[in-house]
Structure formats: C-alpha cells, structure tokens
Amino acid sequence: MHLQERCQLEGELTALERMIETTPEELWFERIGFEHRKKEIEKVLADYPESLQEPARASITFRGCPVIGTQGIFAQFAAEALGAFADAVATVGASMSNDLGSRGKIPERNKFSFLITGTSLGSFGFQLEEAPAQDTIQQPLFEEDSPAKLALRQTCDFLRATLGSDDQLADAVLETDARAIESVRKFLYLLASNEASCTLSFERASGFSFDEVSEVQQSLERIRQDNLFEEEVELEGFFEGVLPKKREFQFKEENNNDSIIGKIENTIENASVINDSLGKKVRLSLVKKTVGNGKPRYRLKSYTIEATNK
Numbered sequence: 001m002h003l004q005e006r007c008q009l010e011g012e013l014t015a016l017e018r019m020i021e022t023t024p025e026e027l028w029f030e031r032i033g034f035e036h037r038k039k040e041i042e043k044v045l046a047d048y049p050e051s052l053q054e055p056a057r058a059s060i061t062f063r064g065c066p067v068i069g070t071q072g073i074f075a076q077f078a079a080e081a082l083g084a085f086a087d088a089v090a091t092v093g094a095s096m097s098n099d100l101g102s103r104g105k106i107p108e109r110n111k112f113s114f115l116i117t118g119t120s121l122g123s124f125g126f127q128l129e130e131a132p133a134q135d136t137i138q139q140p141l142f143e144e145d146s147p148a149k150l151a152l153r154q155t156c157d158f159l160r161a162t163l164g165s166d167d168q169l170a171d172a173v174l175e176t177d178a179r180a181i182e183s184v185r186k187f188l189y190l191l192a193s194n195e196a197s198c199t200l201s202f203e204r205a206s207g208f209s210f211d212e213v214s215e216v217q218q219s220l221e222r223i224r225q226d227n228l229f230e231e232e233v234e235l236e237g238f239f240e241g242v243l244p245k246k247r248e249f250q251f252k253e254e255n256n257n258d259s260i261i262g263k264i265e266n267t268i269e270n271a272s273v274i275n276d277s278l279g280k281k282v283r284l285s286l287v288k289k290t291v292g293n294g295k296p297r298y299r300l301k302s303y304t305i306e307a308t309n310k
Helices: 003-022 028-047 075-095 147-161 166-174 178-193 213-222 271-277
Strands: 057-064 114-121 124-130 196-201 228-243 248-253 259-264 281-291 297-305
Touching: 003 028, 057 075, 057 114, 075 114, 075 147, 075 178, 075 196, 147 166, 147 178, 166 281, 166 297, 178 196, 178 213, 196 213, 228 259, 228 271, 271 297
Parallel strands: 259 297
Antiparallel strands: 057 124, 057 196, 114 124, 228 248, 228 281, 248 259, 281 297
16 A cells, blocks of 8 residues: 555545544434445555555656657567566566576566556656555555565666776676676667667666666676676685675685675575684685676685684
8 A cells, every 4th residue: 555545544534533523413324424434444454554665666768769759659669678677677686585597487576566657758758666466456565675676776776887987887796696687788788779778767866877878888888798707716714804784704815915805695694603713714615706807806605614723
C-alpha cells in the first residue's frame, strides 16, 4: 500500500468516526452506512500494516535518433531499451546476494521488477515504479530499502562510475558481478548503436545522465571485455586488520612491503573472525580485478592459516 493511499484511508476513517458521533440516532440508516464503510477501511488497514518505505520510483528519458522531440519515441527502440535496462537492474540486484553463473535464469528476478506508470517529458521517456508483490495487488512493505531500490541504486552507481575516474570505475567493477557488467554493457551497446543517450532520475543523488551519445560510447569502451581483467590468485602473508562492518581487510604479502586493501566476499559470513588470525601466516584465495592499466582491486574468497606465528 502506498503511503498516499494509506493517508487517504486514514483521513476517510477519521471523517467517518466524526460523522458517526454527530449523526442523530433517528438517522439510523445513514449511521449504518457510515459504520459499514468504517469497518471496511479498518479491515484494509489491518491487513496491510503501515509501510515504512515507499516503493522505488524512477524516470528514464531518452534523446537522440529514436526520439521525435517531445512527441514520441520509436516503439521498437523503447521496448528494447526498457527491456535491456530492466535486465541490467535485475542482474545487478541478483548479483548482490547470489553468485551468478554465466547462464541460466536470474535468481528471484521478480524482486527487481518495475511497472511503467506514465510517460516523462524533457525529450521522451517513462516513469517507472517498483512492481507490487505477485501474490497481492498491494505494494510490498519494507522496513529497509527494498531489493529493487538497492538494485536500482547500485546500477546507477555503476553507470555513473563508467564516466568517472579509473579508480572509481575499478571500485565499481570490484563490486559488480561479471554477468551484471555484461548486462550493463548490452544496455549501453543498444543506446550507442541507435545513436541515443539517456537520463535516469532516481532519488536526489543517485541518478545518472549521458548528455551525449559520445559519453555512451566512451562508457561502453571503458567496460569492454578486453579492458576488464579478472583472475583468481593466491597470496601468502599476514592480515594487518579487518573492518567487519565495512567488510574490508588489509593484508601484507610475505616479502613485499606493500599492503593490499580489499573487500570480503559474502562466502565468509562472519568477517570479524579474521581478526583472530592477525599475526599468523595465512594463504588467501582472492579475485583480482583490474581496469585497463589501473591499480588492481581484490576480493577475499577464503583463507587458510598456515602458521601460528611469524
């Protein structure tokens, strides 16, 4: 249930209670009608407790060859572009809590679905809203940000990073699954091949914009497959510290004065236990990701203790 809908029902309920109190007893027929409607509203409010979060909403607009001013957009391009964007968001979202294979269905895809609820001007585009749960016509309730909202925010962050510095893009690549990057790549390729650009308005600081087709082409070039390198490596050395809440670690390789700072994968559920290994020689299994000739980023998959002391 949307907050606006709930407010309307609560306002109607207050008005009905006031009318029931002030309606004379001889107007019993009107009172029965008021009380019947009051019970209906109370049942709806009881079935759908108050939501703490609004559903994710965004507006995506397109510019370029497929768009005819503010009049309209070619249907085939619009369908393909929205489909590619929806695939990117769903794949990014699923990768935040699952290890995705290179093929197969996207896990729990229904959590990352969006409805088209209207059109957006300023070029031409569409208003999107997080789809309600499949087993009810009401909007799902969230005590925290919903999976769809987190996925949309992560996708925006990644797209924005493709226009940022090498370090910003490297950090974004580290946080993003290879299959999710491929989905974003397909979306950008569709835009570039149709000489189109786009703007996504989402939250106050989480949207992104490609102002020119050249920016889309630049982003696509930076995340092409032969510019992103990923490999699994093993290193021996010593943990220097761990930040469990941020899921970050610092590690010094044996016979190397430089330290490595990286992220801890979800396969290690309790990151704080790594602090018990400080001062002990360990062997790390890492995913190493590099953008172009930039500085590599690391994700810790697992570790084993090889010695008790230096």
